Amino acid sequence: MSNPKMNRRFFLKTSATAAAIAGTGFHRLASAAESKSPNELLDVACIGVQNRASANVSGVSGQNIVAMCDIDDKYLDQALQQYASQKSNRYNDFRVLLDKEKSLDAVVVSTPDHTHAPASMWAMQLGKHCYCEKPLTHTVHEAREMTKLAAKKKLATQMGTQIHAGNNYRRVVEAVQSGAVGDITKVDVWVGKGWGGGKLPTDKPPVPKNIHWDVWLGPAAERPYSPVYLPANWRRWWDFGGGTLGDMGCHYIDLVFWALKLKYPSTVSAEGAEPDPYTAPLGLTVNYKFPKTDVAPAIEMTWRDGTHTPSEVAGIKVPGSGVMFHGTKGKMFADYGGFKLYPENKFADWKAPEETIPNSIGHYEEWIKACKEGTPTTCNFSYSGPLTETVLLGNVAYRSGGPIEWDAENLKVTNNEAANQFIERKYREGWRI
Template identity: 55%
Template sequence: MLPSKDQNLSRRRFLQASSATSAAVLSAGVWSSRGHAESNSANEQLNIACIGTANRALNDINGVTSESIVALCDVDSRFLDVQAKRFPDAKTYADYREMLDESEGKVDAVVIGITDHHHAPATIRAIEKKMHVYCEKPLTHTVEEARIVTEAARQAGVATQMGTQIHATDNYRRVVEIVRSGAIGDVNEVHVWVGKGWGAKDAPSGNDPAPAYLDWDLWLGPAAERPYIDGQYHPAQWRRWWDFGQGTLGDMACHYMDLPFWALGLTSPTRVAAAGPPVHAEACPQGLKVNYEFPAIENRGPVRLTWYDGNLTPRTVSGIDVPGSGVMFVGSEGKMFANYGSYKLYPEQKYASFTPPPKTIADSIGHHAEWIRACKTGEPTTCNFDYAGPLTESVLLGNVAFRAGKPIEWDAAKLQVIGNEQANGLVGKEYRPGWEVRALETVS
């Protein structure tokens, strides 16, 4: 789909506004609903609203129960009712727009754990009301949305965190320290793979009555109207379809690509090429391979990162037999494999007596706990939107390149693909009226 004139105009205005305001807001204090920057003491409970109450969202609720849960929202009353009994003093909603409107001035922070296509609409509305935001990964459903919410959070001065829980683990921190120490030399090549497949060969068909417990229109939200199909979409299959998710890349890359992003200081790629099955208008691929090219920076050369998933997941990477998911750093002096819980250096004989460098990254107090502390003190989280926004942009550019059917050259400053209007049409998207995602107009 090509971008409309209104979309292009909106994007230009957004970029002009963000360029003019970014420098002014970098030092903005953290806003609190209790009246001024950094006013929440470490011992004072936050008033938190939770959007989504089951599955991943339930884990997020459990992560913030040290605070006061004052509002709950879910389009599925089965899930909502369970948590309403658990938090009897919390007000319940089906529509988060209504919840956020009624909660303005009463709620300090919002936890968002719903489908990808709702991430940005919920996040931007919370930021507009100067609520702190914790949002699941990927941060947004489109590249443009990632830029919008990142800039908006910076302007509003709110505390933010993306739900990349593995970022808080001891193993990830030690891997980052080892790579940065130069133990495997200069790293200019990285492979990232996940043996999981959120894709489909074709679009589902059918037209069933939506169950009484589900508000189907609210579930669709910003997406185009379509019939409910029993056993599809809600609650577990939505990642397979472009209108709601971003396939395996959208599901898992913010976890696994997080490690090289952090260790190597990656930001925005300049070129992205993708390969997989024939592109389907509605269905995500069952397997995908993406090559990202990141430019050199002051302390390292250019980096080529390759992503694999689904039925294109390799069994051997850089000459080494590997398990179903992981990251391989290829350095000038050696190689390093890592996954969520462990790491290993190669050649094994060379690193048999390897001693890790001293710790330089403090152990985490807990992923959700970092965000709660940030809400109260203004101390940034390690996965705040200034970090998570560029990570999400890069991840989702892989699907832009795949759906465009050819490699893309990316101009991050202009938020556009160079010389490819078809691909530019995939950087953002259209919304049903009432669900739009727009940049903040002014700094409050």
């Protein structure tokens, strides 16, 4: 929505609404959802409806999807047809949706990274529960602001790290915390993807009729349309995504955060090709250091992706993606589907500890239940905000030439002032959080 009069009208309305409900507390803010019994349905808006978003729409399709929003009319047509029984209202601009759909209980945000925070935060300001895809935000500053806002409004939140709901991650956490391989001192994390590279396009083809390009750009600086960016390659570009680390870090580092109860790193350094001002690298290594926690001493964690992905870790042949916990008594490899202790002969008779972490009722089901009943979710923004900050700090260290020393309390790099330019971003008029 590029009309400045419409922008002003939207912000005046939402600001007035926010002012009117400020200070009334969670029960007034979320009364529409909280008054529902477990058997009643939520009124949900889905912002983004195809590709990765299609799974999220499916995940909440048992509720009332009263509105669907996408910048691609073809995608929108397909989703509206697939869920025709929902009789959803259609939108191309989530700002218009939030202005008009007054009775919403909750939103599902499945846009590219650079619009996660604007869509989510504006919805939460209006008292709407929020499900947001990973990474939670595009910048470290946005992650902190979303975490604070969700806590202030006492809303039900969930970040889209769907694998967190799987039973295997729970069994790994129990094994690590039981001391199966001793105290963990180091962790390796790697993902064999490569969202990086590419040159800034110079051609200026016409914008396809089905694409609302200005709305897709959102808070990012204006630039000509190019098919180079859509539908998925935006992940390569700093203005829109965060490379492989931004795409996959929250999935794999999640397991380390959960098992070792991590929060914020103290120092971060990165290795890769000479940083490009526009695109992420084809391969990246990031070294994090974390202070001790209740269940682990101070640890080091190394992330590797793309062309830096290892074939062996500590002399053990490994698949293309995974996590290796290095302990004082041995090592544990884990991925989405299973885990294994090394050396194998030493742990041949190992028995798993008693299961203490209840299995999830389902990633989406957790959030839907929380919206209705106020029950907890396992990837709420209080947990996934610091996780996202950590992931994104790897890109900050890389782009600034690191290493960086991180003052989490003040959200500031203390040893490299140039790095602080990557903590926040500039927003186009009409898109500020």
